[in-house]
Amino acid sequence: MSETKVVLMYIDGLTNPDFVSTVKERISEINFDLFFDSSQVAAFLEEHQNSIFPQFQQTDRPDVVAYSLGLGKITLLVDNTPFALVAPITFFHLFQSPEDYINRWVVASFLRIIRYICFILSVTLIPFYVALTTHHYQMIPIQTLLILVDSRSKLPFTPFWEAFIMLIFIEIIKEASLRMPTKTGQTLGVIGGIVIGQAAVEAGFASNVLIVIVGISTIASFLIPNYLMTKANSLIQLMFLIFSSFLGLIGIALGSIAILAHLNSLSSIKQPYFSPVSPFFRKDWNDLFIRGPLVKMLERPEHLKPLKLKRYKTRR
């Protein structure tokens, strides 16, 4: 129905033809009147509509598109939108940044690992605080416990409500800074983060320790390169928070199981979303948690099932 032009790009003889046919088939089935962003097209192409995880990567960087095409992925360009759609992607692609392939491999690997750690911190740090202060006091070393007891002694709320209120507050600040012009947004961040945070402590609504944890957790969430994934982060954090208040660390473990089982069952244009971990592709681990030296990455990722696996002609 829509007259929006969509261009499907891929490298013939390299990209798996199944990806091309799947996307072509799905595009032909789209029946909608208006698209003003490529993410709306993606919504019609995705297999798992209710998932919080994006199954198409949105990018406005030509180098990302070129690199993805070179690996054997397909790209969609949608008329009147600057963002291209790249597929198939995996959960781990959401943590890869174009700079990874510019930096020295050791530096790039370090930064990538930091990103993964920050993702884990951003979703579990506040729930961990709630689990420890609600259920597992014995895990906290005595010196830290004394600080914590002092910090929480005058609070009227349980750790869960204290953390919940702060999380909602942070989400309000994040959303408000997005809606404001850049300079006002910065001021809002300073006022919201520092002034209101300090006032909340002095008024006895939140503990000092929680303010620190919320700060670390929020900054950590900004390290994820994918914008859609950053948005999903808050929901995961909230879910973990609820579970941790019920069952402590067991709640966080159960939440993690649910997330991992969900990721394990997802797919991006029929390709497993959690590969190369599950299903397991050993060689693709060269560019997963670490970014191996380019000279060692002689093959394209196996999980993308490219028609040509070799990337270089070696002299050997």
Added chain:
Amino acid sequence: METHQLFKKNETYNGFYAMLLVNRLQMLYFFLIMPNILINPYMIWVLIAVGILSHLNLLLLSKWLLTRLSSNGYNGFVQLFGKKLVRFLSFIGLFFILLKLSVITLGYSEIIQTFMLPATDTNFLVFFILLFCFYVAGKGVEHTIRFVLISFFCTFWIITFFIFFFFPPIAHLSDLYPLIPMEWKVENWKAFFLILSSYSGPEFLVFLGPWLKTNNKTFRYLSYGNALTVVEYVFLFIASLLYFGSDFLSKSQYPIVNMARYFQNPVIERTDMIMLSFELFNLVFAVSLFLLLFYGASKIAFGKMSKPSSGKGLLFSAFLIFIGMVLVNELFWKSWEKQTFLLNLQIIAGSIGYFLVPLVVVLVMRKRGG
């Protein structure tokens, strides 16, 4: 949840998955209590000997998995045993699965209650564990088998922490004597069957034939999984001997967890709680797989194979298992003597199941000329 595809077969998994399945299904509840029953250092040899025996079982298992019948799933078993016998065996199998599920879930829940959440009722824990297992199982057999990778990556590293017990001042070589038994006590038989039962679990792979890609390397991979288990069992047993000494080992109900309680670092004390939480990944994986097998077996036992599998059916199975577990918990597990009876029952059932299932399947196959 696309539950109508619970038993769909779109892809098959290679030997690496079979290896992990064997290993993770063997590393369930019993390994946590094992040293408390083995006690004597010379049981190290029994652990290794039964491990070798387990290798033979896996050889039989691989023979079955290599046949065309195994990849046919239910129809393969019908061709082998006939429809009526398959229904009867499935009915018997339901009790075996329920018993195993009850012991591993209640055992783990009790550990959680003892070490982490003393104010939480175990029935409440069982409910939540089963709820999440239902979610994992609801993704289907394919994804549940694949979940073994996640389970493995989240749990295999835990054992490396126990290496600290192998160094002085904890480790004394004298704690490992006598390595040769001077007499064979009656209690040692219980320990023997406990070990055999601990190695059980891979027999359930008999039913996963349609999802496993088999070739002449299958046995090798199954053996690797089993060998890894042997190493883990022996490693943990020696560590517990070094830590407690043979005399005190029987005094600790959960020796492995008690040892882990002494791990700490400047940021977090009681690292054992984190380890126990990670161990949940393995439990949820195993229970989810057994839940699917329970649902499949109940469909066969009650003659509902013509009807497609559904989320409601799986939910009903999970609900039945939950009711069963609550009853077992209230009637048996909470009383010490009755809990011992239940453990003994699982030790016997696990040993018999592991010993008989591959043997019977291969013998009948040979008889039928398969």
